[in-house]
Amino acid sequence: MTHDDTPISRRTILKTTGAAGAAGLTGLAGCAGDGGEGGDGTATEDGGGSDGDGDNALEIVHWWTAGGEKEALDALLSGFKEAYPDVEVENNPAPGGAGSALDTVIKNRVLNEDPPSTFQIWPGKALFPYTDADLLNDISESVWGKNDMKSAYLDGVQAAAKGGTENFVSVPINIHRLNNLFYNKSVVESANVDPESINDPNQLLDALDTIAQETDATPMAHQTQSPWSTVQLWETVFIGEQGVGEFEDFIAGNVESLESEVKSSLERVKSYSEYFPDDAGSISWDTANSAVVEGEAAFIHQGDWAAGQYKASSEFEYDTDWGNTAFPGTSGVYSLVMDSFVFPTNNPSPEATRKFLTYAGTKDAQRRFNAKKGSIPPRTDVSMDEFGPFLQAQSEDFANSNEQPTTIAHGTAVRPSVKSNIESAFASFLESWDVDATYDELVSAFDV
Template identity: 60%
Template sequence: MTSNNNLTRRRYLQGAGATGAVLTMAGCLGGGGDGDSGGDGTTEAGGTTTSSGSQELEIVHWWTAGGEADALEALVEGFEEEYPEVTVTNNAAPGGAGSALDTEIQSRILNNNPPSTFQIWPGKALNTYTESEVLEDIGDSVWDQEMRDAYLDGVKQMSQPAGNYVAVPLNIHRLNNLFYNVEVVESAGVDPSSLSTPADVLSAMETIDAETDATPMAHQTQAPWSTLQLWESVLIGAAGVDTYNDILAGNVAANEDVVRESLQLVADYSEYFNEDAGSVAWDQANNGVIQGNAAFLHQGDWAAGQYQAAEDFEYESDWDYVPFPGTDSVYHVVTDSFVMPTSNPSPEATEKWLSYCGSVDGQERFNPIKGSIPPRTDVPNDEFGPFLTTQREDFNNSDAQPPSIAHGTGVTPEVKSNIEGVFSSFNGSWNVDNAYNGLTNAF
């Protein structure tokens, strides 16, 4: 089968986001538009490359901020040391918590010109691709028994949403973190460890606003994902994981009171965001915490990668974190992975890359810099430092590891797109009634 026949234009528009727009990224490789393998390999009528193809590996990803860009560079350096015969082309498609990349990749698949590999969340985020049968089964070529034995069971399940292995998870992030600048909160007389509910966070921000010149919470609203992610933590903290999972199943109206209350609390938080929230990216907002101009940041633990890359900004003495109040025993999970598209221009090089991403060496190089923990259980703690070692302990001791809406692991791409539309409007109006009505319709 060819990519064009399986990823129909109607399905593409459903999966590509609220606008359905097709973006063309400058700098992406051209060739292969006629279905050729793009290298020394040959392509059968069905679109499957039958020989090794090119040894040029094109990686498409959205990691461009501070620590995450450094983490990818470290991963690529390790890969190139192990496979010096492969030439790596590193193409970024940043923005929108993966939506720009998704649009780019689906456009290229429709044009029978996929990259060697691309970054994507496993789980339900893969549905558009698995239903369209445009990802290679890598169960035999990459997922050997040693790798299967080393991976956490839940992560392995996310790697095979249609029953066969199509993805290699590289990391595990925790979403329900509340980071803070130690000096700012202490000067306000606020003790983050004493906060036990999402409503307590609002009270703390009110105090910070009254007692300091700092912004109570650094945040970005130019894209919907950060506010959606914040709402997920508020909802879990206020109502618990069972209610959150029930809402993920589409039962919004059955939980109307807690949905409205959590939306209202986020709207109340917005009064204490930085004034330029609508025009900055998350990492730019996070600079306020680093510079001492902001107190709190709700974000995945990739924010710690930015802190670790900053000069003279030390864990515990300058910055610290608590689980978002009300979610102490929860590890709200998002995972990044790489996949192998069909009609692949460099299948042998791609298999090498995926195997390396699944290795101890690859995950030991990448995760400490990225600010994430490894999905392999046999990666030693030596390189992870005190913050990530604590995160690994929190993960091992957690009672629940729910998936994410904002990062596509807990809902289908179509539902995620619908909810992003709701929060895009919410970011501009903070209208709880409209947001609640939008969520009831989103599923």
């Protein structure tokens, strides 16, 4: 997902979308804000006002349009309609571009003073372009003051929900774990490799070499067609080698003080690349992951969405055919990949939006959504009975985690423009595997 965190202006939209794209987005912007009954024409505590005819119409913009993601949203909206039958829901997807299409749609509508009621967005620093411009309402009391939310969310999630401000501006709805190492049990056992005994990223390299020598399987399934998979692999290796504190120094822009540490982790990823599949540059992450399912690859580093692919396979059972462990060196760490909903200013339906965000923060909403999404609830008090053994184990790890860092690859750890620069650096890295040149690009990535 690409972002641009320059000031949200018409010039920005025209520059990033082109005239034709901007014209199309303007057409979409014109369809928001009508429909529904109710509203008293008054402003709410969250800011914004009602037009008197549309305050019971909730427009939600998102990119969840297929598979388990669509099922998850449908389950969420079904529960919301049961809780608030008076609210008419306008489900308005903006799919494509791994979320970049939605980002462009929202920025265009914001500049035209026509925001939707709410929209899906990563929390953390992905929110900064909006909080910098004061375009999100403070929901600390009207939403976060309800349903024991403040006591049910861990500190790392609460911090991300504030978007760099002192107040809550978003409601996280799900959590995926990034620092997983999945493996095919028969492949690693045939090589006499025990994933649970691998304690750091360098030992993982030794295990990959053993797999290569003892089996015909690809040691590490991975795609290099687009840079995001390698960005998330590198940041996880960096945490595994240096710890969360050093990673937080990096995302704060203190790259030059970490030169040896950054170069070491880049060298480690370069070494791993010797064990990637031969077609890594032309496959997608799920194609790479299918090699684990088929017994053609031993390991893959991926977010826990990879387990959804395993679940869909009829004869690939958790703890029998496949397993997972925290990426070596990251035990006790739960790297967070999250989605959230926000309350835009100049809101067309403030009361309906408050109701939806309040519901999204409930145990019922998060149980419905995450059971379908293949993620865990950010609330730690949601029953996991219907989630299955893998997600139950993930939830237990989350509740017991010592640190919950955000992620560069999935938009929460750095500003959107910095993320784009880092992705560019890794795109070059995948072409040259030049550690020194990539380090120099990472230093300059924060010069925005």
